[in-house]
Amino acid sequence: MARLLSEWLPRTESYSPDRLVAVVLDLLLPPTCILCSTPVDKPGLLCGSCFGELSPIGEPCCVSCGTPFELAWHSAEGGVCQRCIDAPPSFERARAALTYDNASRRLVLPFKHGDRIEFAWVLAQLMARAGAELLREADVIVPVPLHRRRLFVRRYNQAALLARSLGRIGGNVVIVDAMVRTRATHSLDGKSAAERRDEVAGAFLVRPRRADQLAGRRILLIDDVMTSGATTGACAESLLAAGAAAVDVLVAVRVPDPRVGQVMRRSYRRRKVQPATVNPSQASPSHVENDS
Numbered sequence: 001m002a003r004l005l006s007e008w009l010p011r012t013e014s015y016s017p018d019r020l021v022a023v024v025l026d027l028l029l030p031p032t033c034i035l036c037s038t039p040v041d042k043p044g045l046l047c048g049s050c051f052g053e054l055s056p057i058g059e060p061c062c063v064s065c066g067t068p069f070e071l072a073w074h075s076a077e078g079g080v081c082q083r084c085i086d087a088p089p090s091f092e093r094a095r096a097a098l099t100y101d102n103a104s105r106r107l108v109l110p111f112k113h114g115d116r117i118e119f120a121w122v123l124a125q126l127m128a129r130a131g132a133e134l135l136r137e138a139d140v141i142v143p144v145p146l147h148r149r150r151l152f153v154r155r156y157n158q159a160a161l162l163a164r165s166l167g168r169i170g171g172n173v174v175i176v177d178a179m180v181r182t183r184a185t186h187s188l189d190g191k192s193a194a195e196r197r198d199e200v201a202g203a204f205l206v207r208p209r210r211a212d213q214l215a216g217r218r219i220l221l222i223d224d225v226m227t228s229g230a231t232t233g234a235c236a237e238s239l240l241a242a243g244a245a246a247v248d249v250l251v252a253v254r255v256p257d258p259r260v261g262q263v264m265r266r267s268y269r270r271r272k273v274q275p276a277t278v279n280p281s282q283a284s285p286s287h288v289e290n291d292s
């Protein structure tokens with residue numbers, strides 16, 4: 001409707017039909033928050049209240065997997081978490097925009113399961129902020145693929161929508177069909193780290209016709225949700241095997257893994273750090289142990 005109107009209206013150098021249509025539509029249908037009915041400045045935005053309820057993940061976090069640390073001194077040598085020391089991930093760096101909690105669930109679940117594909121733009125902007133360095137350095141953006149049966153039922157790959165939006169924000173090349181999921185994997189809920197790795201092992205392949213476009217490039221792999229990193233790790237392994245120079249991972253939300261808290265507590269007790277030496281202002285806004 002808006003496009004038809006703007007095409008029909010005359011166009012001059014000093015006046016844009018698109019702008020006029022936008023103003024008229026704003027008067028008739030004032031833009032509201034995508035989650036509640038609070039008026040906002042532009043369509044497709046969150047209001048201040050809904051935005052304030054989100055838990056962005058920032059520093060301090062593991063420089064490798066991006067797991068938020070409760071405090072900076074929870075990191076091991078070089079700012080890496082104990083899990084990455086014990087089992088280094090195949091990707092180089094992973095970052096997430098938000099902690100998975102009640103607030104972020106209101107965005108992610110309707111986006112993933114409720115056809116609210118317009119949420120991709122808001123999530124992508126939050127991801128671009130959290131992974132600014134990764135986006136800037138990426139040669140190619142690639143989404144985690146869906147199995148064809150799930151794609152048929154859902155009708156869209158939510159990771160591909162995020163990848164496209166991030167490509168628009170960062171000006172990067174996006175190859176949405178770079179990878180294929182060769183089998184429908186079972187849910188990873190309740191599985192151990194080893195069981196998760198086994199479940200997704202060999203499930204992701206690079207399409208041979210896309211291999212040339214990935215060889216020697218730094219890839220930014222995109223997904224909506226990350227828990228243990230088994231899925232993104234398996235994708236990264238396939239991309240590296242196909243010749244990619246390096247793989248970084250950027251996701252919308254990170255599900256706090258209760259095992260991370262256990263490992264961090266063990267690591268802390270081993271190193272016997274005195275809380276009195278810590279600057280309270282370094283406290284992370286997202287507390288892993290409370291959010292699990």
Ligand SMILES: [Zn+2]
Nearest residue numbers: 033036047050
């Ligand atoms: Zn709102």
Ligand SMILES: [Zn+2]
Nearest residue numbers: 062065081084
């Ligand atoms: Zn880590």
